[in-house]
Each structure stands twice: as structure tokens, then as C-alpha cells.
Amino acid sequence: MANTFKFGNGNWAVKEDYALAYNDENGNFKPLPFDFTRASTATRVNKDGLIETVPSGKPRIDFTDNTSGHLLLEPSRENKFPYSNQKVSGGLETFTSGTASITVTNNYATSPDGSQNAMRFQATCGSTSSDQTGLRDALSMSAASATLSFYGKSNTSSSQTIAFHFNGGTKTVVTLTNEWQRFTYTDTSGTTNNAGVEIRGTYTDTDVDVLLFGFQMEQASYATSYIPTSGSTVTRSGETCSGAGNSTVFNDSEGVLFVEMAALDNQGSATSTVISINDGTSSNRIHLFYFVADNTIYANYRSGGTTRSTAEFTLSNTANVNKFAYKWKSGDFALWVNGVEVDTDTNTTMISSDTLDELDFYAGGGGANFYGKTKDLRVYNTALSDSELQALTSN
Amino acid sequence: MKHLFRKYEFDSKEQAESKIAALPHETDEDGNEYPTHSHTVVKLGFLPIVEPTFDDEGNVVDEGEYSTKYSVDVLWSELDESPYGWKSYEISVEGNGVHTFAGWSFNG
Numbered sequence: 225m226a227n228t229f230k231f232g233n234g235n236w237a238v239k240e241d242y243a244l245a246y247n248d249e250n251g252n253f254k255p256l257p258f259d260f261t262r263a264s265t266a267t268r269v270n271k272d273g274l275i276e277t278v279p280s281g282k283p284r285i286d287f288t289d290n291t292s293g294h295l296l297l298e299p300s301r302e303n304k305f306p307y308s309n310q311k312v313s314g315g316l317e318t319f320t321s322g323t324a325s326i327t328v329t330n331n332y333a334t335s336p337d338g339s340q341n342a343m344r345f346q347a348t349c350g351s352t353s354s355d356q357t358g359l360r361d362a363l364s365m366s367a368a369s370a371t372l373s374f375y376g377k378s379n380t381s382s383s384q385t386i387a388f389h390f391n392g393g394t395k396t397v398v399t400l401t402n403e404w405q406r407f408t409y410t411d412t413s414g415t416t417n418n419a420g421v422e423i424r425g426t427y428t429d430t431d432v433d434v435l436l437f438g439f440q441m442e443q444a445s446y447a448t449s450y451i452p453t454s455g456s457t458v459t460r461s462g463e464t465c466s467g468a469g470n471s472t473v474f475n476d477s478e479g480v481l482f483v484e485m486a487a488l489d490n491q492g493s494a495t496s497t498v499i500s501i502n503d504g505t506s507s508n509r510i511h512l513f514y515f516v517a518d519n520t521i522y523a524n525y526r527s528g529g530t531t532r533s534t535a536e537f538t539l540s541n542t543a544n545v546n547k548f549a550y551k552w553k554s555g556d557f558a559l560w561v562n563g564v565e566v567d568t569d570t571n572t573t574m575i576s577s578d579t580l581d582e583l584d585f586y587a588g589g590g591g592a593n594f595y596g597k598t599k600d601l602r603v604y605n606t607a608l609s610d611s612e613l614q615a616l617t618s619n
Numbered sequence: 620m621k622h623l624f625r626k627y628e629f630d631s632k633e634q635a636e637s638k639i640a641a642l643p644h645e646t647d648e649d650g651n652e653y654p655t656h657s658h659t660v661v662k663l664g665f666l667p668i669v670e671p672t673f674d675d676e677g678n679v680v681d682e683g684e685y686s687t688k689y690s691v692d693v694l695w696s697e698l699d700e701s702p703y704g705w706k707s708y709e710i711s712v713e714g715n716g717v718h719t720f721a722g723w724s725f726n727g
Binding site: 263264277416452462506587590591 | 620622645647648651653655657659661664666667670671673678679692694696714715716717718719720721722723
């Protein structure tokens with residue numbers, strides 16, 4: 225078997241407007257670069273586990289929860305908090321109701337970005353449900369799905385509970401430990417959303433000392449990477465990654481597309497998010513894509529403008545990292561997921577030779593941008609055996 | 620890649636949305652429209668002139684006051700100036716105004 229296209233798997237090379245895939249058959253290294261676009265800066269978690277800003281146009285290799293990294297591709301998003309990381313007039317401000325007191329100290333402790341810019345949140349309240357205090361901002365929103373997120377950590381030796389404050393009300397209670405964690409809450413927003421965190425008698429601990437960082441409100445059903453703000457709301461531009469490879473590394477008549485990846489969301493938007501080998505059009509292409517609304521991974525093979533073969537499998541959670549392999553060969557199509565063959569097909573109508581010439585993180589011809597985390601992506605120019613596919617996709 | 624940050628105020632939401640809808644786009648085989656441009660368009664909407672006020676429970680006490688103009692920020696790609704039909708709605712603001720793009724200063 226020949227692995228003619230490699231990307232990731234711990235071997236990353238990126239620079240402005242560029243992410244490197246390659247072919248190293250027989251020890252001969254041939255670069256197969258992707259073109260990358262993002263008009264704004266963005267943040268990632270680096271190898272040291274710290275949040276850092278990445279310049280515009282540079283792909284993000286993100287190390288959240290892993291040491292080998294993944295290419296992070298996200299849609300455009302706006303952080304609706306004008307001050308994401310400080311108590312300030314016109315931004316996050318304290319509020320109290322009933323018996324309660326609160327002190328918030330800006331720039332008190334080291335935050336997940338490694339700077340001394342985490343807030344200290346010290347608060348006490350009485351034991352009734354009307355005793356309440358917290359930190360919030362009145363955000364202008366649309367009456368639609370929205371996701372509030374923040375980083376939190378206990379400032380004592382014990383875990384402590386606080387609650388999300390959303391649409392002016394008490395929502396999910398979360399436990400802050402001695403490790404920084406990011407917490408998220410999704411719900412339908414009002415057109416004005418008083419949002420932040422709080423403690424409240426009968427709901428949370430009533431005497432807390434915790435550290436907070438990186439408040440973010442997005443008008444969407446899931447959270448994306450942190451967007452720092454300081455005085456105005458801020459939008460991170462969407463990303464595209466496309467145009468890698470050529471007709472010599474893709475075999476139209478047989479091969480395997482292998483990807484180890486995760487979607488950004490589970491059971492969320494009804495939008496396809498596609499990885500595609502194609503000829504620059506929607507007529508001839510091999511697709512592997514999530515349809516997150518029904519938690520399904522799909523694969524299909526299309527020639528001459530007609531879909532010839534399809535395969536699909538419902539996942540337990542599209543936001544988990546899974547290993548997928550789609551095999552195409554006349555009379556022998558199959559989709560493998562995490563070591564198991566989950567769907568097969570016997571199509572015999574194939575794409576003409578030397579047609580497929582690029583790999584894109586969007587549908588052939590455009591649209592359905594892939595947003596997710598890609599740890600490893602490979603293309604083989606032969607149809608692998610079942611034992612090889614099982615080994616390739618097993619964890 | 621070259622980019623251009625501009626702010627706009629339109630007479631209505633419908634006017635803004637018609638301008639945005641007229642930007643290059645195509646329709647896939649499933650009937651879904653997708654943009655073929657790489658501009659980043661942010662609908663800021665009717666911005667507050669007087670902020671609303673709330674009681675301790677988060678209930679609205681005063682609705683505040685909102686602009687009658689519909690605001691949109693755009694980070695244009697590969698353009699030196701606003702495209703046809705947008706130029707007359709450009710505005711200037713101090714600093715970044717209420718919104719900016721990550722890593723960008725409006726008056727920088």
C-alpha cells in the first residue's frame with residue numbers, strides 16, 4: 225500500500241497562508257501545501273497548554289486536551305462581551321439581591337494565557353433563594369441560540385460551586401476545582417441577555433473565593449475558541465483550508481481516505497461540514513462529512529455529476545475524536561469507523577483517470593466548509609485490505 | 620492577503636440584508652446558498668444609544684433607546700475600497716466603536 229498524502233499525525237508545519245501536507249514515498253519528500261485563509265487573529269492552546277494569539281492568515285495547531293495537536297478550523301464568531309476579562313463600568317459589573325456581598329479584583333492571578341490577568345471573585349450570600357450576587361453584563365443579542373463560556377478555578381484548596389447567570393436568571397451550577405477548566409452553557413437568548421456568573425442561596429455554595437477568566441458569549445449553539453476583548457465586541461473571521469495535492473497522489477479508481485477528527489459540536493447545527501477530494505467542481509468528488517444535526521458521518525463517491533455510492537454511520541458523539549476510513553474501488557466500497565466496517569456498497573461506475581487533483585476542507589466546488597479538529601489525514605492510492613483498514617482505524 | 624475594515628449604517632435591516640445578499644454566492648446541489656467571497660460580514664443591528672437598565676433580578680426597568688440605523692461591520696478581502704453600492708453608507712467612529720475584528724484597529 226502507498227500512503228501518497230499525509231497531513232498531521234503530530235508532524236505539523238504551518239506559516240502564513242500555508243499548511244503543509246506532503247508525500248514522502250520512498251524517502252522522497254514532496255510538499256503538498258494547503259492554501260489557508262483567516263482575515264483576523266485567533267487564539268489556540270499551545271504545546272505548553274497556554275492560550276496564545278495566532279496572527280491572521282496562520283493556521284492554528286491546537287493542543288487542547290492532547291499533546292500531538294490538531295488543525296483547528298472554526299467559523300466566524302463574535303464575542304459579545306466588550307470586556308471579556310475584567311470587572312469594569314459598562315462591562316462586567318457586580319450585582320446583589322437580598323443578603324449578599326461581593327468583591328471582584330482584576331488582574332489578581334495567573335490565567336490560562338499565562339499572564340496575571342485572572343479575576344478574583346469573592347462572594348457570600350444568605351441561604352434563601354432570594355439571596356444572590358454575581359458578575360454580569362447586559363448584552364445585545366438576537367432571540368436565538370447562544371452559548372456563554374468562561375474559565376474558572378477555585379482559589380482555595382477546596383472545590384467550590386457557582387452558577388451560570390443567563391437571561392438574568394440562575395442556570396446550571398458548575399464545580400470549580402484547583403485546575404483551570406472551561407465551562408459552557410447553551411440556551412435561547414433574549415434580545416437583551418444579562419449574562420455572567422453568580423452564587424445564590426439554595427443553589428450554589430454561599431461563600432466562595434474563585435478565579436475567573438475569559439468570558440465569552442456567542443450567538444450560536446456551541447462555544448468556539450476564546451476571543452479576547454477589551455472595550456468592544458470582537459469577531460474572529462472564519463477559516464478555509466484548501467487546494468492540497470495533485471492528480472499524481474490521488475487515484476480515482478481505488479484508494480482510501482483516512483481521517484482522525486472531531487466535529488466542533490454534537491447534535492447541533494443542521495449544516496454539513498465536508499472534507500473532499502475533487503477536481504475543483506461538484507461533479508467528481510469523494511466526500512467524507514459530518515451532518516451534525518443527526519450525529520452522522522457520511523461518505524460518498526460522485527462521478528459525472530451523479531452520486532454513485534454512499535455510506536453512513538451514526539456516531540454517539542460527533543464532538544469526540546473518531547477514526548474514519550472510506551475505501552473506494554470498483555465493486556468494493558466501504559466505510560470504517562474506529563476499527564469496524566459499518567457500511568459497504570458495490571458501485572462499479574468510477575471517476576475517470578487523472579481527474580481528482582485537490583483535497584479541500586470544503587465540498588468539491590465550494591460550500592459546506594469543514595469546521596472541526598483534524599489530528600491525522602491520509603490518502604492511500606490503493607484499496608487497503610480489511611485487516612489493514614481495521615488496524616488503521618482502531619484506537 | 621489584503622484586507623479592508625469598514626463600518627456602515629443602513630437605513631433599515633432589509634436594506635443591509637439586501638446588500639449582503641448581493642455579495643457573490645452560489646447554490647449547491649442541495650439548494651443551499653453559500654458565499655463564494657471571503658469577506659467577514661458582521662450584522663451589529665440597531666445599536667443602543669441609551670443603554671437599558673435592569674433591577675437586581677435582571678428584569679428590564681427601562682428599555683433604553685436604540686438607533687434607527689442598522690449597523691454592519693465588514694472585513695473585506697482583496698478590496699481597496701467599499702464595493703459598488705456600499706460606499707455611501709460608510710461611517711467613521713472614534714476608536715473601534717462598539718465592535719472590531721480580532722487583531723484589527725478601525726482607526727489603526
